[in-house]
Each structure stands twice: as C-alpha cells, then as structure tokens.
Amino acid sequence: MKNGAPNILLTGPTGFVGKRLLYRLDEAGLKARCLVRPPEKLILPKKLSYEPEVVYGDLLEPSSLEKAMEGMDAAYYLVHSMGGRSIRHTERFAEMDRRAASNFARAAKGAGLSRVIYLGGLGDEQDDLSKHLRSRHEVAHILQEQGPPATVLRAAVIIGAGGASFEIIRYLVERLPLMLCPKWVQTRSQPIAIENVLDYLAGCLTNQETAGRTLDIGGPEILSYADLMGIYAKVRGLSRIIIPVPVFTPRLSAYWVNLITPVPAGVVLPLAEGLKNEAVCRENSIRGLVPTHLIPMEQAICNALSEVREGPGRLLSRQSCFIGS
C-alpha cells in the first residue's frame, strides 16, 4: 500500500461496468492495474490522469493470475462468461464461471490480498432461479469461501449505455411500436443507474465495514420490466403498446430479441430466462454504509441516452443530462 492508497487489481476493464469503474477510481485518486485477456483489447476512450498498468490475465488460466496479483491489496471481480453469437454458447457459462471464480479466489488468497469486491445479481436463493442468476450466486459463494474477505454487491438491471440489459430495452422500445412480450415483463425488479453502481463499488473499497458482506443495491423505484420500457418510451416521447403473451418462452423471446437488437444471443437467452425471477433488494444496509443520491429511472435513462448520443467521452463523465434538455 503506497501512501495509504491500496494497490487495486481491476478485472473486466474492457466491460460495461469495469471500464467506467476505472475512471471513477481515478476521480477518487486511485490507480488500478488492469487485467485483460488480449491487452490490446483495452481501448480507453479518454485519458486517465495516469498511464494504467495493463497485465495479461485470463481467469480460466490460473498460471496467468499469479503475476497479475503480485503486490496488490484489493481486487474487483467484474467478470462473467456469458456471450457468443449462438444460443449454443449458453450451455457452458456456469461451469466456466465456477472455474474462473475459484481460480481468482485462490490466486487472491495466495497473493495475500485483503479485499475482493464482486458485483453479482439480485434474486432469492430459495426461488427457482434462472441458470444465469444461480451462476452469479455461485460465484459469490466461491469468492467468499475460497478467497480473501469478499464484498458481494447484488444488482438487478443496470441502466447505462452499453449495458446488455439496457441495450435490449433500448432497441426493443425504439424499434417496435407494438411489443408482444412474455408474461414475465410483469415481474418486479429494482433497476439501478450505472452512476450509483459506481458509487457503491468505489465506496465499498474505502469502507472496511463492507468487507466480507453481501449487500443488495438498487435504485429508488421497484418496477416491472414493462414499467421500465414505459418510462423509456416516455423519456423518448414514443407511444408504445406492450402486450404480455403467455405462450412466449424465454428461448423464443431470445431468438426474437436477437433479431431486433445487436445483443448476442448467448447473452440474451440467460437474461431472458432471468425475467421470471423477482430482482428486488431484500435489505438496504448499503444505504447507511455508502450514502449516495439514488437516481430515479427517468433520469437514469435520460443520462444513458445522452451517453448514446454523445459517445464514449460523454459516457465517462459524471455530469448528468436533464430530462427535456
């Protein structure tokens, strides 16, 4: 630890959350070492106040993690294995995520890290959880059981440009005046603005009381997915009709969403299967531990759209747009 600032390893810095966290940590005066699969894949849209150290690492290759962890005090785990253009790719992600989490936890423990912070998913363990949500919970347990004290933050849909769930909502509402949706669009969820997710991720690092704890994070409103699409349409001034249809299966929805949106089928299917599960905070202790202003969904969508319009430079700025501007 140099001058009291922890040495931080950031996994997933090429991803939606990880890349933004790199900038948020920089704003807080914290430097991070970036773990990337091919290092040239890390393209930063805006200069940081320092030149970040970029190291090769693949969580599925334990030998690559030793060097990446060397000298680190804390690490963020912002990784998942969903993806691929084909629905066939969805068959292996849970097993890959188990291996990735275990490799990471063991390497972190071996290297003497004192903290790990993981962003996973909401959803009740006793519920009939989708494969994706169950896998996110499994990763949490593996990190907490096999590694240094791990803070597990559990979130529902994150609203921000480039986030898979937000992009699905955006493309569907933009392109379809009339939407036939599975009945699960009426399931309750507690979406959260990306800005607030970053507040919590960064805030947990400096609050030792969050070490080793599982904390639910959510925005100020509990909404159905249909409500969320309705808010999106309102922000954009679009008139949209949503009709839930009982015969729509997650697989059918995934094929359909895949036709309408650029989000890969290997991501859409696991997310669509999770629509049936209520994703609402069951406890709110994070609000006392890391106080922040929770952004209402109308404003969060407006902020995300402003990022979409103005590109990745805007995306990394903390200023908000204002509804109607």
Ligand SMILES: NC(=O)c1ccc[n+]([C@@H]2O[C@H](COP(=O)([O-])OP(=O)(O)OC[C@H]3O[C@@H](n4cnc5c(N)ncnc54)[C@H](OP(=O)(O)O)[C@@H]3O)[C@@H](O)[C@H]2O)c1
């Ligand atoms: N987006 C949401 O709405 C949302 C909601 C709730 C929770 N979360 C959680 O937030 C975390 C980050 O999600 P995200 O939306 O930022 O995902 P993302 O944009 O898809 O990024 C995933 C990251 O994981 C990296 N990765 C995957 N497998 C890896 C491996 N074997 N070794 C090293 N890196 C690997 C990817 O690197 P490559 O670029 O090399 O593929 C990428 O940087 C996840 O734990 C997710 O469950 C997200």
